[in-house]
Structures are given as C-alpha cells and as structure tokens.
Amino acid sequence: MSHQMAPWVPMFIQSCKNNTEPFVSFQFATVDKSTNKPRCRTVVFRDFLFHDKKTNILTFNTDMRSSKITESFVGTKPNGSRGNQACETPFFEACVYFPETWEQYRFSGQIFTISKQCKEIPVKLITKYDIYSPRFSEMSDNSTDEDIDTSINDDDDKTNDNINDDKKLIETIADDRHHEDEDDYYPQSQEWEAELLRQWSSLSRHTKSLYRKPAPGQKLTSETRKKLDKLHRGVDGAKEDAGLENFGIVCLCIDSVDFLNLKEGRGGERWIFQKTDGHDEEDLWEEQEVCP
Numbered sequence: 001m002s003h004q005m006a007p008w009v010p011m012f013i014q015s016c017k018n019n020t021e022p023f024v025s026f027q028f029a030t031v032d033k034s035t036n037k038p039r040c041r042t043v044v045f046r047d048f049l050f051h052d053k054k055t056n057i058l059t060f061n062t063d064m065r066s067s068k069i070t071e072s073f074v075g076t077k078p079n080g081s082r083g084n085q086a087c088e089t090p091f092f093e094a095c096v097y098f099p100e101t102w103e104q105y106r107f108s109g110q111i112f113t114i115s116k117q118c119k120e121i122p123v124k125l126i127t128k129y130d131i132y133s134p135r136f137s138e139m140s141d142n143s144t145d146e147d148i149d150t151s152i153n154d155d156d157d158k159t160n161d162n163i164n165d166d167k168k169l170i171e172t173i174a175d176d177r178h179h180e181d182e183d184d185y186y187p188q189s190q191e192w193e194a195e196l197l198r199q200w201s202s203l204s205r206h207t208k209s210l211y212r213k214p215a216p217g218q219k220l221t222s223e224t225r226k227k228l229d230k231l232h233r234g235v236d237g238a239k240e241d242a243g244l245e246n247f248g249i250v251c252l253c254i255d256s257v258d259f260l261n262l263k264e265g266r267g268g269e270r271w272i273f274q275k276t277d278g279h280d281e282e283d284l285w286e287e288q289e290v291c292p
Helices: 008-018 067-073 123-128 134-139 161-172 189-201 205-212 222-233 240-246
Strands: 025-031 038-044 057-063 091-098 103-115 247-261 269-279 282-290
Touching: 008 091, 008 103, 008 247, 025 067, 038 057, 038 067, 057 067, 067 103, 103 189, 134 189, 189 247, 205 222, 205 240, 240 247
Parallel strands: none
Antiparallel strands: 025 038, 025 091, 057 247, 091 103, 103 247, 247 269, 269 282
16 A cells, blocks of 8 residues: 655645745636536635645535535435445546746546535545545655645634644544455545544634525525624624534545646746556656646
C-alpha cells in the first residue's frame, strides 16, 4: 500500500502560501442532473481531506440543502457503497486563479460529500483515488513541522486541540494494524465522522450559525425574515452545533490539472498533469509542458 503526493500538490500549496488574501476562493462547476445545464458558483478552499496533503483531495464546505448539492446529485443512487449510506459521484471542473502571481489551476475529476447523512463513499472511488485510512497515512507520514498548513480556520480563538482530539478518536478504532483484510486500509465510518467534526469545529460561531438559516433559496416570508434577523443578532436561542445536520464537506477527487503561469518565461508556461492507472499500488501522474 502506498500514499503518494501528486506532483501538482506542492505547486498548489506554494501558490496558496503566496496568496495574501485571508482565504482561497475558486469557481466550482457541475452539470445539473435534472436539466443537463451547466452550473457554476464560487466556493472557498478549506483543506485537504483528513488534513493530509498526500490524499490529493481538495475540500470545501457547503449547506447540504443548497442547490449545488441537489443539482449535482439529484436522481442518482449509491453505487457499490461500503455500508448503508453513500452518495453518487458526479463529475466537476474547478478553476482557481491567484491574481497576485498570475497563476491558474483548472481541476477536473469526481466529487463526493461527507455529512451526517452521507459518511460513506462508493467503492470505485476508494480504489481509483487511493483513499486510505488516516491511521495508515500517519504511520508512513514523513512530513516535518516545516510543512505548509493550507487549512483555513474561521475562528481566531481556536487552537489545535480539536485536531488532536480527532486524531485520538481515529486511533481508538485502530485495534489491529496488521489485518490482512484490504478493507481495513480504507476509512471507516468513525473516521469520516471525525473528519466532519474536525472541519466543523474549525468554523467560527458566525459561520456555524449560517447552517441554521432557512434553506437556501427558500421563499422570503415574514417568518423567515424574523428567523434571519434573530440569527443576525445572535438571539435565535439555538445551540452552536444545531446546524451540524445541514453541514457538508464536498471532496474533489482530481483526475487532471491544467496549470498556467503567466509570469514565468516568454508568454508564460503551462503544464498538464494527468492521473493514470497505478502500478504496484502507486499513483502515477503524467506531466507534460504545453503551449500557454
């Protein structure tokens, strides 16, 4: 079993580090399953899945009642899931542009979501994208304290305590790390839940309150106005974690990356990274420089 970082990941991390904005936003596009029309919206990059850059999986947060979820997943059914809950895997394209460094990344691949209702993923994604349990990633992790932390924390008074607590939760389910069953290498339901809670706990109180609002796109009435006003003033009476049921993590499994750097060389440089079938359980990526 191997867990290899894709060649585009260090470049993307450096681009994020060079970004002086408080967050990295990007455009996320899918096709509406019910109408076959393209849909695009702006979202915010949160972290790599499991806070591990070697997963090569980018994430952003969303309200599970939002149109980006219903448009992408409507009419689909779980396909070969491990367990009773799963979500289908639509295709996507995302575009990240860093104006200060004139760099652009276009990502394409498949998506899945993690939420209180959906904490399992289709089997085909586990093997295709080598999504291994964080337990085994930690065993082979050679990263140092100098690694770049790309996660976004909305709450200035948060510490790393919640992340350490999540690691303890993950470790408690590692009863035997020498099982011969291949399924033991894959994330278990407790680990998906730990990741959900890790990202939820990194949000500010204000951001958490957004998940207690009336459903996005719902008709604005006197009743919904009152609820929004109470939320705005912080007097809605709900507990801080009341919106967790509506909170979701969208995971971007990358098949290809189109990187464009307009500041380098004459007229810029452009590289295409394409994921290929692995050999000996290793991720392989084809890299090719093309005309910008």
